[in-house]
Amino acid sequence: MHTEEMYTEALQENERLKSRLQDSKQELVKIRSQLEKVAQRQDRMSERSTVLETEKREKQVLEKRVTDMEEEIKQAPTLRFRCGYQP
Numbered sequence: 180m181h182t183e184e185m186y187t188e189a190l191q192e193n194e195r196l197k198s199r200l201q202d203s204k205q206e207l208v209k210i211r212s213q214l215e216k217v218a219q220r221q222d223r224m225s226e227r228s229t230v231l232e233t234e235k236r237e238k239q240v241l242e243k244r245v246t247d248m249e250e251e252i253k254q255a256p257t258l259r260f261r262c263g264y265q266p
């Protein structure tokens with residue numbers, strides 16, 4: 180094989196490798212973008228979960244207050260009559 184032919188083959192191989200490298204870089208950019216989207220989605224889901232947990236706790240607190248107030252109302256007539264108050 181002549182030096183010129185070897186040089187031409189080396190140039191062609193170099194171009195193929197450059198093309199594959201460019202394709203790999205593009206694929207990497209695409210995968211990073213997809214990964215970022217998944218991470219953002221997980222962050223949003225985590226935030227929603229936290230909000231839901233907070234709302235659930237707030238609802239439980241409010242339900243407890245309602246129950247307590249209902250008990251106070253049930254006992255209120257008894258207290259009024261004990262004190263001599265009659266409407």
